Amino acid sequence: MERREFIDITSKTICACSLGVTGILLKGCSDNDSMPVEPQGLEITFDLNEEGFQDLKVNGGSIVTPSNELESKGLLLYRNNEIISAYANRCTHASYKLTPFNDSGLSFCVGHGAQFNTEGVPVTGPATRNLREFETLLEDDILTVFG
Numbered sequence: 007m008e009r010r011e012f013i014d015i016t017s018k019t020i021c022a023c024s025l026g027v028t029g030i031l032l033k034g035c036s037d038n039d040s041m042p043v044e045p046q047g048l049e050i051t052f053d054l055n056e057e058g059f060q061d062l063k064v065n066g067g068s069i070v071t072p073s074n075e076l077e078s079k080g081l082l083l084y085r086n087n088e089i090i091s092a093y094a095n096r097c098t099h100a101s102y103k104l105t106p107f108n109d110s111g112l113s114f115c116v117g118h119g120a121q122f123n124t125e126g127v128p129v130t131g132p133a134t135r136n137l138r139e140f141e142t143l144l145e146d147d148i149l150t151v152f153g
């Protein structure tokens with residue numbers, strides 16, 4: 007079984023069980039219109055207890071990470087309850103960086119002002135395409151992003 011297939015099945019199983027299994031939650035990107043990233047066999051792990059990541063321990067928290075092997079402009083991360091969404095920190099208009107999501111659930115492009123909601127969907131142009139989204143796995147305070 008391919009890892010992506012395993013993750014999809016496991017994610018749906020967990021959701022179907024109404025999150026009866028504690029401590030392990032998967033977020034797939036196949037249930038929305040965001041542009042999925044085909045897994046390349048890479049993964050990066052973040053400890054939410056480390057400096058710079060602690061905002062993600064709170065519901066609604068959002069940060070942008072430094073450059074890493076998954077995305078040279080870093081990742082835009084957003085926590086919604088026990089799921090953390092991971093997007094490329096790269097506007098789909100002309101690849102400028104984005105701000106973390108604010109209290110209204112909007113991320114702003116620093117280039118030309120496009121706004122994206124927490125689903126990675128542009129709500130204000132000039133960007134028209136959804137952000138690239140990565141699959142994630144949150145186990146306690148350890149976030150793994152697959153790319």
Ligand code: FES
Binds near residue numbers: 097101118131
């Ligand atoms: S690069 Fe983001 S709106 Fe132009």
